[in-house]
Amino acid sequence: MPAPVVSRRRLAALGVAVVVAWLPLSLAGQVGEASSVSVRADDLRLANAQLAQEVAVLQDAAHRVKDSRFIAFQARAFGLGGPGEIPFTLAPDASQLAADAPGSAVIGRTADAAPRSNLEAWLVALFGPDR
Secondary structure (H helix, E strand, O other), X not given: OOOOOOOHHHHHHXXXXXXXXXXXXXXXXXXXXXXXHHHHHHHHHHHHHHHHHXXXXXXXXXXXXXXXXXXXXXXXXXXXXXXXXXXXXXOOOOOOOOOOOOOHHHHHHHOOOOOOXXXXXXXXXXXXXXX
């Protein structure tokens, strides 16, 4: 049996067939990679928009906290009201502030000489101090 002879023409046709088969596979990989990058870019755009919205909310909260009305409101929570204001609590079982708690340094300056019940504090707040 004679050995098969491979001519240059058949070898060239085989080479062209390999290149023609490889080209669509290569392009399919490129298209798949491009679509995955496009999806990733869309996800990043969405995450960026969400982060921008969160930053806007936090900036709004920061502006609100720096407002003098909010600071005065929070100061009243620690008994640091104005000169004509009478401090009182709403909770009947409100515990005393710890010695190192925020606002505890002012308790000595704003607390009454004799402790009052919450009812008495409300009556004084509504009708003024006893005369």
